[in-house]
Amino acid sequence: MSTFIVALVDLEWYFIDVNNLGDFSSSFVFDKEDILVSFQTTDLIREISSREAVLPIIIDLESLEKQVAQEGKDLRNYSEWKVLKRLKYHKIIDPSFKITRENIKDFLQNIFNFYKFLIEKDSTETARFENIERKINAIIHKVQKAGISVNLEIAEKRCKELEKIIYVIKNELQLKHLIFAPDNIKAQIKYIKERNYPIIKSPFYTFRIRKRGDEVCRLFYELIRNQRDLDSLLFMLSQWGGKKHTHPTYLGFGTITSRIILREPSLQNLRKSNRDIIVPDKGMKLLYIDYAQFEAGILASLSKDAALINLYKSDIYIDIATKVLGDKNERSDAKIIFYRYMYGDRSLPKEAILYFQQFDKLQAYEAEVKNELLKEKIIGTENGNFRKLYEDETGWALSHKVQATASYIYKSALIRVADEVKSAEFLIPMHDGTVYQIPIKDNGTVALSIKNIYKEEFQKICPDIEPIFTVKDSFQ
Structure with missing residues (x-):
């Protein structure tokens, strides 16, 4: 198995072997066991598809840097990720460096230095990368290559x-x-x-x-x-x-909380009224499974607040809607209130503040998380996915703790389904749910297998909660 740094320059692909930096070429030859490190993942997958080659492991540099940099938007000094800007930011290349045909080899060697710097920066994140993110990359790049059927x-x-x-x-x-x-x-x-x-x-x-x-x-x-x-x-x-297929760009570590995001097109953000453009392949049907009250359940479990855990069994958001908004049917707006609280929004109405103050252990846990961030200058989970403190602003600490935990649970479930339920084809991640396509002839065993895996992965981290699910045969 070899690892190659790969870049497309002036419409031509160039490769350099990290174990032999003198081995520099433009020949597109690799084995399926090889690892390709690139900042042009979408172009690379498209090129491999056009050659009908087997897809190897591909590491996206943007996702990798977002993971190990541990910087939210408040710390990032870029609006759009560009490899040259990142190389200059980390002082790997001179600020005046420009890519030419004469220095392509130097350029790839510097990308290798960047990759090596990221891999060696934090042992906890490196372990997470090997155990979680690389496996997620294999899942998402497979569907990016195959595409998703659309009407x-x-x-x-x-x-x-x-x-x-x-x-x-x-x-x-x-x-x-x-x-x-x-x-x-x-x-x-x-x-x-x-x-x-x-x-x-x-x-x-x-x-x-x-x-x-x-x-x-x-x-x-x-x-x-x-x-x-x-x-x-x-x-x-x-x-x-x-x-009749679309091939979105999948970013495995797309946000500071490690959410998988889709670009061009952003299928995750489609309104429900427009989701019917997603259709299954011939002989297949859609299956949509998601965790109900995902972050609310995680927060209840992490805080060990018995009252909040008990409310999860009925519906935390409906309780907020009833007691804060005065209408149990305003569940969607109640969910927004919950997220505003979790994100440290100080402009919440008085009724909402009083609502959350009734949960003593939740209040204690929030204070504990914020104090941890102030003391350690960083917050995350036992499985990595840390975020650095910025200007002593701790409002987001609780949100990061919960959402980073949610991401770990979700990605662990995705990996197990890919390994154990071969007839289920992953299509679209929705943070707390997933669109799969499964054989039409399935009699419910695939859905049950997926549901059991999602339940087990949730309870490994949140044993106090019996997770609730929504399972549909439609993305709408």
Whole structure:
């Protein structure tokens, strides 16, 4: 088994063997047991697919750096990941370095130095990478190569509908609210700051949590959601039109909490009304399984709060909806309140603050997590996935602890299903759930096997909770 650093420069692929840095070539030859390290994973998978070669293990440098850097958006000094910027940031290459045909070998050697630096930076993260992330890479890259079946006729129809919806929303923001560039991120942030709203996670998420009581926030939220769907559908039609498959870019460690994300198209973010564009392959049917109250259950277990654990059995979000919002049917908004609390949002209404204060052990656990972050300057799980402290801001500590734990449970379940339930084909990760396709003729044994694995992996970390699931034969 060999490990190669791989890069596409001027439309030509170049390889260098990490065990013999003098072995530099442009010949596309490797064994299925080999490891390819690249910052151009999507292009590499596409190239391998065109040659009908077996897919080897591929390590994505962007995901690897996000894992070991342990930096949230507050610490990152880049908006878009670029390999040259990262090499210069880590002082691996000179700030004036530019790629030319004459220095491609030096460029690949420096990428190797970057890879070596990342692998050796933190033993806990390296162990997690070997035990979890590399296996996840194998799962996600396999489906990225094979693609996901889509109904292009529905996609084309939805594009026309979405264009009309977006036009109406923009008109209202421009003519009624005098926001003349509503799709500009600066205009969105300007509105948030003018209202003295704290930005929670992102402008989009801030609009989401404010849409109930602010009409402009609701319009921004609808604009962004519909634009995201339109962008995804247009990408399918333009990039892969006629092939009836879409090949998203999968990023195994896509966020600081280790969530798997999909890009171009972002199928995870499709509204439920547009998810019917995802269809199974011939002879297969869709299976969607997800954890109910995933993070809420994890928080209840980690805090060992008996009252919260007991509420999970009925529904924590419905309890919040009833006691905070006064309407048990407002479960979706109650879920947002829960996430705002977990993320340390200090602008929660008084009723919500009082609600969470009733859980004594939860309050004690939150204080414990924040104190740990202040003392250690870093917070994570026993299985890695740490995040560094920034300017003594501890509000996000509880959220990171819970979401990093959720990611570990979820990824462990994905790996076991891939190993033990061969007839289930992984398609789309949804953080707390997964879209699989399984044989039409299955009589329920596959779904039961997957459910049992998800349950066992959850209870390995959260033994005080009997997890609840939703299982559907549709992504909608």
